[in-house]
Amino acid sequence: MGAVWHTAREYGVNRGMLANIEMLGDMAMERTEDRVVAHYGVDGLMERIEAALVEAGADLAALMPADLKPVDEFHTGGLQATEDLLSQLEISPEMAVLDIGSGLGGTARFLTQRFGVRVTGVDLTPEFVDVATRLSAAVGLQEAVRFETGSALDLPAASGSIDLETMLHVGMNIEDKAALMAEVARVLAPGGRFAVFDVMRTGEGALEFPYPWAEEAGFSFVAPPEDYLAGAEAAGLLPVAQRDRSEFALSFYRNVFAKTKEMGGPPPVGLHLLMRGTAGPKLQNYMRSVEAGLIAPCEMIFAKPG
Template sequence: MSHYSLGELEAKFLAALRAAGRDPEHLHQEDLAGADEFHIGGIKSTEDLARGAGIHSGSHVLDVGSGIGGPARLFAQRFGAKVNGVDLTPEFVQVARLLTERTGLSGQVTFNQGSALALPFGDDEFDVATMLHVGMNIDDKAALFAEVFRVLKPGGVFAVYDVMQMVDDEPTYPLPWSTVPADSFVCSPMEYSEGLEAAGFAVDSERNRRDFGIAFMERGQARAAEKGPSPLGPLLVLGPDGPPRMANLLAAFRTGILAPVEIFARKP
């Protein structure tokens, strides 16, 4: 949790919005693009995951590891879903609530501080659960998958979009989610699928998005080289050591050590 808690994130976010020419008192979800979609592929990857999971206006969605709330708000605004987000980091939950209120989405989206290993919800509550770039921080994936299985309704979909280990070689650290290997819990797609099936899920599909991720990160690098870093870019959350973290991740994608992977699983 402390890895992501920089302190004063709310004030920094509001200052960044003003620096980018936004009015923090009257925000649209689009105003936050670049900062609140804190995963490879940004809005495009969130939309792809939502469509793959079948999220629609009648869906009740749980976003596990919801961060500052970008995907949850997108599921609500663009797909009409009702969304609950849960995150371990209190500062993220605070900022997520602030931004959700200022984008007028508080009626559809709520956030809870809590652990993905002990979700603060009852059994069979949700139609869809999503998890975007969260599993790399969680060692006990068996407990994680069991908890998501518990809170999903029968027939519910668990849509995962995580960075996964593709070969046995070690990537260079630091990475966006970890400064040292001991704090990184990256697993292979096979380990995810086997863990999901052990929890009771049926795995429907898997997609390696390595080329998509490389292209996305290279575009970001090119924009930063031309115009300088955006005040609403990933450095807002990662802090000043963000560039080497992102450079190491891109290198791991290029060498095929890591890749962003989608997995869709269903509760029978």
């Protein structure tokens, strides 16, 4: 706080005023996080997923990770997008991996299956953490992945202890990208990598809510790539790769919409289970905004020097 105090003093702000400003900021962040939890939480989610799996013909006593893929990769492009992002990285079994905003655990389970790593997932939504833990046990991966309730701005890891951090479709709910990058950099080991796949602002114009990540603008913080890059630079992270996945996203969702129309509705197991009956309008708004060039799903990979 010392550097902040010296700057504030130049503008006539005393320590009491600064403390109040910081307290108000913390309260605002807590309110935003509470709204995010309320947005993503779904009552009885595990039971709904189990019922959908049974309807799809799965044997709950012999579940495989592949059975969960239609519902456990809650981001643009699903499993294919996960593979595309992680294929750009060198990942080995001894690495410590942290998945930020781990949702139902799909990315964490993919990482441990494909690369043999142990993964910790952290997510704001307690029900997601519970379901991710139970699904991992159901497919026999409970020893390789674990999940904790927590914030991306206060990660449950020691400084310099993580070799790889992943974050897929999470930053849209985090207003302070600089604070996010600073916390990512804190726990990342020298030489470590941070792989991001977020929806980012790519054009001017009004966004039409709702979207999968927010019902309204009050807790949607879609930012341009430049904000991520600036936050990373301030935190000492170096950009390694960057890619706009708009065409991939449009192709993916056109295929989803076509299959849904052909079937007369969504399949039993799918992301609609997480969106309380509003998947259609949310995804349609998302695709229209991507087509208009207002937003785009973008990959970014950063490295910590060392």
